[in-house]
Amino acid sequence: MNKFKLNKDTSYLVAVSGGPDSMFMLNSLIEQELTNFVVCHVNYNFRKDSNNDFKIVKKFCEKYNLKLEFLNVDQDYSELKENFESWARKTRYDFFVKIGNKYGIKNILVAHNRNDFVETYLLQKERKNYAKYYGLNKVSKYKEMNIIRPMLNILKSEILHYLQQQEIEFAIDSTNTDIKYKRNEIRASLKEEDFASIENEIKIKNQELNKLNLEVDWYVNNNMSAEELVITKNFKDENLEFIQRCVYKWLEIIKKDHLVQNRSNKTVFEIAKNIKTSHKVFWSMNIENYCLVKDYENIFIIKADLTYPKSFEIKTKEDLYKIEEFINWLDIFNAIKKNKEKYPYVVTNDYTKYKFETYTLGKKTNRYFIDKKIRYKNRMLKAVVYSKRTKKILNNIK
Incomplete structure (x- = not known):
C-alpha cells in the first residue's frame, strides 16, 4: 500500500479522533520514529459512545508515551442554532490554534484520505459550493496554522486492511453511516474503482x-x-x-x-x-x-x-472628557476652542440622525453629504460637534 513520509525535523500537532484514519496516521508516525509532535483530541460528547473514542486515543498515547492535549466539549446541542459540522470544525480548529500557540507549533496533521478527497469534490459539485480548490488540498491554512493532509493518496480500504492486520484498535463513528448527511449518502454510493475517472475530472x-x-x-x-x-x-x-x-x-x-x-x-x-x-x-x-x-x-x-452611534451633550468644560470616545477627538476639541467655548454642544457620530437636524456651510448637512460625496466611513468613525442652539456643525467633514 501507499505510505507517507514526513520531515523528522518539523514539529506537528496531530489531530486524532480515534477513528481508523487518524489512528492509522498516528501509528505511521510511530513507525517513522517521529517524536516531535503533540496529539490533539476533541470529544464533542455528541454521541453516547464518544468517551470510548477518547479512551482509545489515551491508551495509545500512554503506550508510546506521547503528549496528549484534549478538549472536552460541554454543549447543549438542542440549543445549537448553526450547522453542527461547521460548528464542530471551527471548534476543533480553534482548539488546534490554541494548542499550537502553547507549544509554538504551526503545523497540524489531518488524516483525510483518498476517499475523502473524492467525496469532498462530489459534495462541492452537488452543492455548487464556492471552492478554493476542488477536492482537498494537500496543504491549506486556518488562521496561522498550516493544515497538512499527508494521506490523500491512501484508500480507505487500505487503511482498514492495515489496521486489522496490525491489530490496531480504532473507534467507529456511528454517525458516518447516517445518510441524512449528504456526505454519507455520497459515500454509500461510491466505489473505489471509479476514483481514477473522478480524479481526472477534478484535475481538469x-x-x-x-x-x-x-x-x-x-x-x-x-x-x-x-x-x-x-x-x-x-x-x-x-x-x-x-x-x-x-x-x-x-x-x-x-x-x-x-x-x-x-x-x-x-x-x-x-x-x-x-x-x-x-x-x-x-x-x-x-x-x-x-x-x-x-x-x-x-x-x-x-x-x-x-459603527455604533454615540452622542454626548457637552454642557461645560468639565464634560470635554467625553469626546475621547471618538478617534477625531482633537479635531472636536479644537473646533470648540475656536468657537470660544459657547456651550452647550452636541458631539455625535449618529449621522443618520444629525444629518437632518444640522447645517454645514449654510446647507442642511444631508445635502452637504450628498453634494460632497462624504464617505460613510468618515461619517461612522468620526464625530461632529455642533452648537445645540444654532445646530451649526463646527468641525470639518471630509
Whole structure:
C-alpha cells in the first residue's frame, strides 16, 4: 500500500479522533520514529459512545508515551442554532490554534484520505459550493496554522486492511453511516474503482480554477487601496463567481477570511450579489463582530462596535472628557476652542440622525453629504460637534 513520509525535523500537532484514519496516521508516525509532535483530541460528547473514542486515543498515547492535549466539549446541542459540522470544525480548529500557540507549533496533521478527497469534490459539485480548490488540498491554512493532509493518496480500504492486520484498535463513528448527511449518502454510493475517472475530472476542474484565480489575483492586487477593495464598473459586470472569488481573495489579504470560512457559502454569495446588483452608494452587512461596508466605490471591513452611534451633550468644560470616545477627538476639541467655548454642544457620530437636524456651510448637512460625496466611513468613525442652539456643525467633514 501507499505510505507517507514526513520531515523528522518539523514539529506537528496531530489531530486524532480515534477513528481508523487518524489512528492509522498516528501509528505511521510511530513507525517513522517521529517524536516531535503533540496529539490533539476533541470529544464533542455528541454521541453516547464518544468517551470510548477518547479512551482509545489515551491508551495509545500512554503506550508510546506521547503528549496528549484534549478538549472536552460541554454543549447543549438542542440549543445549537448553526450547522453542527461547521460548528464542530471551527471548534476543533480553534482548539488546534490554541494548542499550537502553547507549544509554538504551526503545523497540524489531518488524516483525510483518498476517499475523502473524492467525496469532498462530489459534495462541492452537488452543492455548487464556492471552492478554493476542488477536492482537498494537500496543504491549506486556518488562521496561522498550516493544515497538512499527508494521506490523500491512501484508500480507505487500505487503511482498514492495515489496521486489522496490525491489530490496531480504532473507534467507529456511528454517525458516518447516517445518510441524512449528504456526505454519507455520497459515500454509500461510491466505489473505489471509479476514483481514477473522478480524479481526472477534478484535475481538469482545478486547472480551470487556477486560470480563474490568476485573473482574480490580478484584479484584487491592482484594485486595493490600503485595506479596501475598489469596485470598478467593469468589476460589477463580471459574473458572480468571479466577484465572489475576488471578495474572498481580498479578505485573505487583509487576514479576515476566517470570518467567512466557517459560515454558509451564502455569506460570500450575498456580498457578491449586493456588489453586482445594488445601486445604493452605501450598504452594510454584519459578519460576526465585524461590519462589511460598501461605501461609494469601495468596500471595507471594520469592528462592528466602531459603527455604533454615540452622542454626548457637552454642557461645560468639565464634560470635554467625553469626546475621547471618538478617534477625531482633537479635531472636536479644537473646533470648540475656536468657537470660544459657547456651550452647550452636541458631539455625535449618529449621522443618520444629525444629518437632518444640522447645517454645514449654510446647507442642511444631508445635502452637504450628498453634494460632497462624504464617505460613510468618515461619517461612522468620526464625530461632529455642533452648537445645540444654532445646530451649526463646527468641525470639518471630509
